[in-house]
Amino acid sequence: MADRRLAGPVRIVGTGLLGTSIGLALTERGVDVSLADTSPSSVALAVDYGAGRRAAEGDNPELVIVCVPPDVTASVVASELAAFPEALVTDVASVKAGPLAELVAAGADVSRYIGSHPMAGRERSGAISARADIFLGRPWVIAGHDGISYRRAAAVEQLALDLGAIPIEMTVEEHDRNVALVSHVPQVVASLLATRLGSATDGAVSLAGQGLRDTTRIASSDPELWVQILSANSDAVVEVLHRYRADLDGVIAALEAPDARGSRRTIAEALAAGNTGVARIPGKHGQSARFSQLVVIVDDKPGELARLLTEIGEAGINMEDLRLEHSPGAQIGLAEISVVPEAEDRLAAELTARGWRISELSA
Amino acid sequence: MADRRLAGPVRIVGTGLLGTSIGLALTERGVDVSLADTSPSSVALAVDYGAGRRAAEGDNPELVIVCVPPDVTASVVASELAAFPEALVTDVASVKAGPLAELVAAGADVSRYIGSHPMAGRERSGAISARADIFLGRPWVIAGHDGISYRRAAAVEQLALDLGAIPIEMTVEEHDRNVALVSHVPQVVASLLATRLGSATDGAVSLAGQGLRDTTRIASSDPELWVQILSANSDAVVEVLHRYRADLDGVIAALEAPDARGSRRTIAEALAAGNTGVARIPGKHGQSARFSQLVVIVDDKPGELARLLTEIGEAGINMEDLRLEHSPGAQIGLAEISVVPEAEDRLAAELTARGWRISELSA
Numbered sequence: 022m023a024d025r026r027l028a029g030p031v032r033i034v035g036t037g038l039l040g041t042s043i044g045l046a047l048t049e050r051g052v053d054v055s056l057a058d059t060s061p062s063s064v065a066l067a068v069d070y071g072a073g074r075r076a077a078e079g080d081n082p083e084l085v086i087v088c089v090p091p092d093v094t095a096s097v098v099a100s101e102l103a104a105f106p107e108a109l110v111t112d113v114a115s116v117k118a119g120p121l122a123e124l125v126a127a128g129a130d131v132s133r134y135i136g137s138h139p140m141a142g143r144e145r146s147g148a149i150s151a152r153a154d155i156f157l158g159r160p161w162v163i164a165g166h167d168g169i170s171y172r173r174a175a176a177v178e179q180l181a182l183d184l185g186a187i188p189i190e191m192t193v194e195e196h197d198r199n200v201a202l203v204s205h206v207p208q209v210v211a212s213l214l215a216t217r218l219g220s221a222t223d224g225a226v227s228l229a230g231q232g233l234r235d236t237t238r239i240a241s242s243d244p245e246l247w248v249q250i251l252s253a254n255s256d257a258v259v260e261v262l263h264r265y266r267a268d269l270d271g272v273i274a275a276l277e278a279p280d281a282r283g284s285r286r287t288i289a290e291a292l293a294a295g296n297t298g299v300a301r302i303p304g305k306h307g308q309s310a311r312f313s314q315l316v317v318i319v320d321d322k323p324g325e326l327a328r329l330l331t332e333i334g335e336a337g338i339n340m341e342d343l344r345l346e347h348s349p350g351a352q353i354g355l356a357e358i359s360v361v362p363e364a365e366d367r368l369a370a371e372l373t374a375r376g377w378r379i380s381e382l383s384a
Numbered sequence: 385m386a387d388r389r390l391a392g393p394v395r396i397v398g399t400g401l402l403g404t405s406i407g408l409a410l411t412e413r414g415v416d417v418s419l420a421d422t423s424p425s426s427v428a429l430a431v432d433y434g435a436g437r438r439a440a441e442g443d444n445p446e447l448v449i450v451c452v453p454p455d456v457t458a459s460v461v462a463s464e465l466a467a468f469p470e471a472l473v474t475d476v477a478s479v480k481a482g483p484l485a486e487l488v489a490a491g492a493d494v495s496r497y498i499g500s501h502p503m504a505g506r507e508r509s510g511a512i513s514a515r516a517d518i519f520l521g522r523p524w525v526i527a528g529h530d531g532i533s534y535r536r537a538a539a540v541e542q543l544a545l546d547l548g549a550i551p552i553e554m555t556v557e558e559h560d561r562n563v564a565l566v567s568h569v570p571q572v573v574a575s576l577l578a579t580r581l582g583s584a585t586d587g588a589v590s591l592a593g594q595g596l597r598d599t600t601r602i603a604s605s606d607p608e609l610w611v612q613i614l615s616a617n618s619d620a621v622v623e624v625l626h627r628y629r630a631d632l633d634g635v636i637a638a639l640e641a642p643d644a645r646g647s648r649r650t651i652a653e654a655l656a657a658g659n660t661g662v663a664r665i666p667g668k669h670g671q672s673a674r675f676s677q678l679v680v681i682v683d684d685k686p687g688e689l690a691r692l693l694t695e696i697g698e699a700g701i702n703m704e705d706l707r708l709e710h711s712p713g714a715q716i717g718l719a720e721i722s723v724v725p726e727a728e729d730r731l732a733a734e735l736t737a738r739g740w741r742i743s744e745l746s747a
Contacts, residue, residue: 159593203596255642276625291575294575296578
């Protein structure tokens with residue numbers, strides 16, 4: 022629907038990773054983007070990157086996008102609402118209830134404000150990491166409230182669509198509870214687990230497998246940003262962490278007396294509950310159906326994996342996912358290929374016929 | 385060193401995932417493998433799979449490999465030592481100190497016993513999941529003790545090498561502490577985190593990103609096996625979990641009063657300690673050097689990823705790792721290519737010249 026795209030002009034306040042990325046994407050689409058930041062050098066960098074032009078006297082934006090840290094989001098939104106009395110204002114902070122409450126308490130005109138949250142965070146930050154494509158295929162929460170009309174808010178949904186994201190509507194409270202569960206608590210858990218490795222021996226880390234790598238990967242995130250996110254959503258995060266700690270205490274107590282009556286049952290039930298929980302996570306195509314996996318042995322030299330994927334393509338089979346297993350010290354890699362269950366047998370036959378060594382891992 | 389390979393005969397007791405997999409691998413190499421299990425139907429299945437022959441009167445194994453659950457490992461090792469007074473006996477259980485202590489206490493001849501642990505666990509179990517290649521490139525711990533001579537234990541190291549694994553020697557106590565840290569505690573943490581998703585709304589799980597997927601993936605592991613592993617290594621696991629809980633308590637207390645003096649510092653330090661810890665995990669080639677990453681946009685249709693990897697190969701660049709990002713509902717995928725830092729600029733130039741849309745993610 023090309024006739025429904027945002028036409029602009031758009032003003033972006035805050036030229037970090039998200040602000041600069043949005044500016045790049047909108048500029049690519051021909052929108053007039055003006056950029057502002059408390060740091061003149063940050064604006065200069067974003068302008069150099071092609072994210073828009075420097076904001077100027079007389080700018081009259083239709084849409085203002087506030088992309089500043091959570092701590093200062095509400096106050097910046099309030100001044101933008103006051104400075105541009107015709108504009109719709111949104112923000113992209115990872116927390117939504119606090120800023121809205123602050124704005125209402127301050128008497129801001131929230132009939133022109135609706136918060137949003139593109140789920141496109143990264144382990145890197147700053148304009149230097151900005152790219153126009155980081156929103157592609159990612160959820161973008163539109164956090165509605167009763168003070169703004171459906172029609173007035175439409176431009177924010179259009180913004181998400183223009184940037185290739187998938188708009189998802191929910192209330193600010195739902196948003197904050199949801200991201201506490203699927204993003205903020207996992208960050209805390211991963212950071213605390215990775216912390217245990219700080220004093221690990223070389224012998225211990227030499228045994229690290231894919232499980233440890235996966236469970237700790239996001240522990241490399243930026244502490245400065247995350248301390249703000251966690252502090253701003255502390256109520257929702259603490260609520261989940263209390264339940265998590267209660268379960269943890271149960272497992273610790275059981276492991277302190279593993280031969281006591283009921284201990285093994287407690288541990289087994291904790292593990293089984295984890296099975297149930299992980300099955301709730303949707304797959305690549307937004308469904309929880311499981312794919313079948315084949316593991317293929319690939320020599321660790323240029324071209325081998327490409328040859329494998331070429332031959333899968335020649336067989337007319339669509340690969341749903343691909344995971345390479347790390348093999349410290351080994352000269353081979355293991356490529357785990359996910360396909361729809363119906364394609365599994367044919368893929369195994371095709372690859373075997375072409376001489377690939379294959380392990381069928383599907384249960 | 386073909387002349388140093390195990391010649392057999394080898395007896396395998398316990399025909400689950402590991403026992404059957406070892407049997408398949410040794411049989412492929414021409415070793416005479418005899419199989420025993422308390423379940424006759426399990427042995428029959430393993431024989432059908434080609435993992436060896438049924439054990440018989442008069443068998444005289446040089447090496448006995450006990451592949452039974454941790455709970456019964458020591459008693460089975462003891463009876464094997466008694467039944468085959470010339471044989472070297474090993475086991476593959478995920479815990480090592482307890483079984484050795486039990487054997488010594490029972491007066492078993494531990495001059496012929498050395499425990500081992502192939503780090504090749506999977507989220508699936510049973511002979512039905514067995515494959516000869518699951519040990520390729522994985523660490524295989526040889527858990528030495530003072531009661532056995534270096535020469536007597538050599539066959540177990542040769543077993544690991546024959547199966548393509550990387551032997552790593554450590555004491556039973558070192559092993560148990562190390563796997564508590566890098567395997568057992570991550571399992572508990574992932575299971576408890578995934579448990580929180582059991583009651584999540586559809587709206588919450590629709591926001592799930594790669595971070596949540598990674599942190600919870602191993603929560604799908606088999607509860608029955610893991611309750612034995614955790615119980616058998618409870619001392620070492622509890623020690624790590626106590627430290628983990630102390631850190632967790634600190635973060636919860638800080639988040640309960642995020643505006644109190646020192647709270648933000650506590651949270652920031654927890655996140656920074658996670659940065660330090662995750663940096664300790666070795667990369668694919670057994671080193672902690674970080675690779676540079678390029679993210680390339682790939683249409684979600686057969687052949688596109690193969691074409692990308694073919695062109696990377698044509699450029700003569702060795703890909704160190706590949707990660708596909710899930711894009712729920714989107715028709716594109718993001719391929720994160722890891723290369724040595726020196727190759728990054730050239731790869732970006734080559735791919736851009738060939739028309740790929742690319743995002744340089746390296747900081």
